[in-house]
Amino acid sequence: MSKFQFPQSIKSRPVYGTLAPQPGKxxxxxxxxxxxxxxxxxxxxxxxxxxxxxxxxxxxxxxxxxxxxxxxxxxxxxxxxxxxxxxxxxxxxxxxxxxxxxxxxxxxxxxxxxxxxxxxxxxxxxxxxxxxRGSVARRMQCVHCKGITEDVLFDPFVCSHCGLNLFVRDHYSRRLAAYQGVCIDAEDPGNIPDPVELYS
Amino acid sequence: MTIQFNNETFRDDYSFSNSDWAIKRFPFPFHEDSYMYSVNMEQHRGGPAGSVYEKRFDVDEHYVAEMRDRALVLADDPLRCQSLPHMTLAGWDLLELIMVSKSEDYPDLFELHRDGNRWRWVNKPMGIDDTFTFLDETTLPYGPMEYITRQAQGDFCVLDQRDDMLWMDAGMVTTQADWSLDFDIGMNFFEWHAPVPLAHEMGIFQRALKFLLNIQQGSPARRLNWTMTVNPLLDTSPENYHKWGIQKTSLTPENLGAKQHLRVELQTFFRLPRSNALVFPIRCYLCSFQDLMTMPKWGRRLHRVVRDLPEELATYKGFIDNRPMMLDYLSQYDDGLSTSRGIWPDLETEPPLQR
Missing domain, CATH: 3.40.50.80 (Nucleotide-binding domain of ferredoxin-NADP reductase (FNR) module)
Structure with a gap:
């Protein structure tokens, strides 16, 4: 099966490789x-x-x-x-x-x-x-309530905890193992674009 | 001079204001009529008397009110102050640096009495008189970094240095320009700056890192950075963006001069002696457009900088939607005359507005 090539992104976004056997016990x-x-x-x-x-x-x-x-x-x-x-x-x-x-x-x-x-x-x-390999869905942290929403495939999405509409950033925290989700309509409440599938 | 501390707020009724003294010493960040990123670092070895550069840690009329605001932020969200376990020694280094600097630079406000490791710290503006054992955490009400940065204006990032890299491994961050310590803690220099547009491609961060890795004890450095904030709100955090973002839409041509603030960060960098960490204080100064316009040179210049700023930067700094209204306001203060070089207002030599 062919691997998905992630587009070039910012420096906090993880880059994945190809597994290779290494000597080890x-x-x-x-x-x-x-x-x-x-x-x-x-x-x-x-x-x-x-x-x-x-x-x-x-x-x-x-x-x-x-x-x-x-x-x-x-x-x-x-x-x-x-x-x-x-x-x-x-x-x-x-x-x-x-x-x-x-x-x-x-x-x-x-x-x-x-x-x-x-x-x-x-x-x-x-x-x-x-x-x-497999799904390109992301693990997202809501920066507002800190709740994690798993397997996010669309941008924007609804935080599964606080219900805010969040946009998907490429900014990634290894410590949280999550990307950052930020309120999309803070400056224009209710103006939420139609969700678009990631990388589409 | 003795500082009169303002009784003011940075939220709700926003009673914050700058005195004439504070306006005059405001760190206007543009040394010429345009702006682009640069590694604009210089040695932090004092500056003109009365300026924000004069002391190692500037204390001004907003000190007590800013510390009150910080306590409110921390009560609401303790994760604004975090320190990874290996950073405690750097916290003691920072406590020592601030206590020694402030007691030497402001002897009428702060006192430090040291008898071996038995230290007595007196902070008169905040009414604190504590005796503790240096390097013994159990003798302080908070960890050393939190204890001292609850008493020092500005945010503090404490950066560990290893593998020729700086790591954001501790910090007190309650007056930030829209970034989250809780999200960024543990990241390296390039990672926590990842969302900044253009600067990576320009090589800014590679050069800045090289400079910072080589900062030596006793030779601190500084630079200015800036953004825009509607209302004198210190806590422009991503955590609370869903609450404060709407305030950006409250600008009108009538209230813009009072509500729109230029937000300037005086960033300084000190090497810490025991831990070899680097502390990166980010001190925030706010000034309303109408107060800035009392300095004719700043009025002329701010109009030109805001007008000519690349779109990516106006977007990143969060004022792209308000830029046309800001320009309508600022253009009234630009008569087209040339401006003197440098950031100082030069009130005595720059001509008044010619209209």
């Missing part, structure tokens, strides 16, 4: 939905790393689990949601030794949140590999 791979395809491609480049791999996968309605299991990773976990897998991710990071390689693949929201967990465990964000 252990390999933590976290993916959601089509992110599984990036892990399959990774295994194709070097199948030997799977013997030390721990795959955490959130299918989000896809059927990649069997293909990932077939890679025979040392450990495999299928989580119903990202939230459900957080404790396991933290546990792995907490008990990780020097030389752990972290690979993240899938949606921006999944990669951002998992990257944040790894950063909090002391791994610099620059040494974490990421590859975007």
């Amino acid at each position: 252990a390999h933590l791979m976290i993916a959601d939905a089509e992110g599984a395809e990036a892990l399959l491609d990774l295994a194709e480049q070097d199948s030997t790393i799977m013997a030390q791999a721990h795959i955490i996968f959130i299918p989000k309605g896809t059927d990649f689990s069997d293909k990932l299991r077939a890679l025979s990773p040392a450990q495999f976990y299928e989580g119903p949601t990202y939230e459900a897998s957080i404790q396991r991710i933290r546990h792995v990071l907490e008990h990780a030794h020097q030389g752990l390689q972290v690979y993240l693949a899938g949606t921006e929201g999944l990669m951002g949140q998992a990257q944040n967990e790894a950063m909090q465990a002391g791994i610099p964000h620059t040494s974490i590999q990421t590859e975007h």
Whole structure:
């Protein structure tokens, strides 16, 4: 499947790469939905790393689990949601030794949140590999009420917490793993443009 | 001179005003009749007597009212003041810098008595007299950065320096020109400036970073920046934009002179001794258009700058919609005469308005 090419943007916007096997004693791979395809491609480049791999996968309605299991990773976990897998991710990071390689693949929201967990465990964000696959929806923080709205695909959108109409900025916080949403009709209440799909 | 502190507000009834003294020393940010980004840095080593450049941390007639406004903002939203765990030492550095500077520069207002690590700090305008142990957080009511910046005008960004980069890892930010510390904390220099148009392409931030990384202890630097604000509102935060944005539409030709304010930031940069962090105070000065127009040179110049500013900048600074009305007002104060170089008003030598 072809990868989406994000348009050039401002310097706080994350840039994603292509996963490549790195030498390491252990390999933590976290993916959601089509992110599984990036892990399959990774295994194709070097199948030997799977013997030390721990795959955490959130299918989000896809059927990649069997293909990932077939890679025979040392450990495999299928989580119903990202939230459900957080404790396991933290546990792995907490008990990780020097030389752990972290690979993240899938949606921006999944990669951002998992990257944040790894950063909090002391791994610099620059040494974490990421590859975007699947939905281009964004994880948005409302700058007004601070609430997070997941999987935002249209701009503007309605904050799922405070109900304000927000426009989608490219300004991104690694710490919050979210883009910033700002009230669109503050200077002209009620004047809300029709929502347009991102990148359309 | 002894400063008479104003009893005034920066919200609701907006009773803020500048005295003649404050207008005269207002840091007008345009040294010529046009404006474009530049790395306009200079050494922060004093300046003309009475000017905002004279002291390391300028204290003026708005001090007590600004601190009251800050306390209100923090009560409403404590996330305006944050410090990542590794920044506590830099907070002590900042506390020391401000206490030493203010007690030396304004001995009639502030006193610092040090007996080893036992310090007594007296802030007369705010009625504070605290004794604490330097470097012992348990002896202060807040963390060191929050404690001292609740007593110092302007926002404070405390930047960690590592990997040849500056990181926004702590700050007290309640008088900001529409950016969020809570969102930007932890970002590097290029990331937190990401939304600024044009300047990245011009290489401004690369050059500024290089300059800032090399600032040495005892050699602070400064520059001016500016934007526009309707009403003397200090807290123009993105957090509250859905509440204050509407005020921009309240301008009329009749009220513009009183309501439209030029908002100037005196940005200074100090290297901190123990942490090697860089503190970046951003001091906000507000002046209404009608007060600025009392200086003929500023009237002529402000009209020309606002008229000729590139559209991207007027949009980014948030006044593109009001620009035509602002120009109608300002053009009355521009008689076409030439202006002297530099930011000072030159009231004695610049001719009065010729119309």
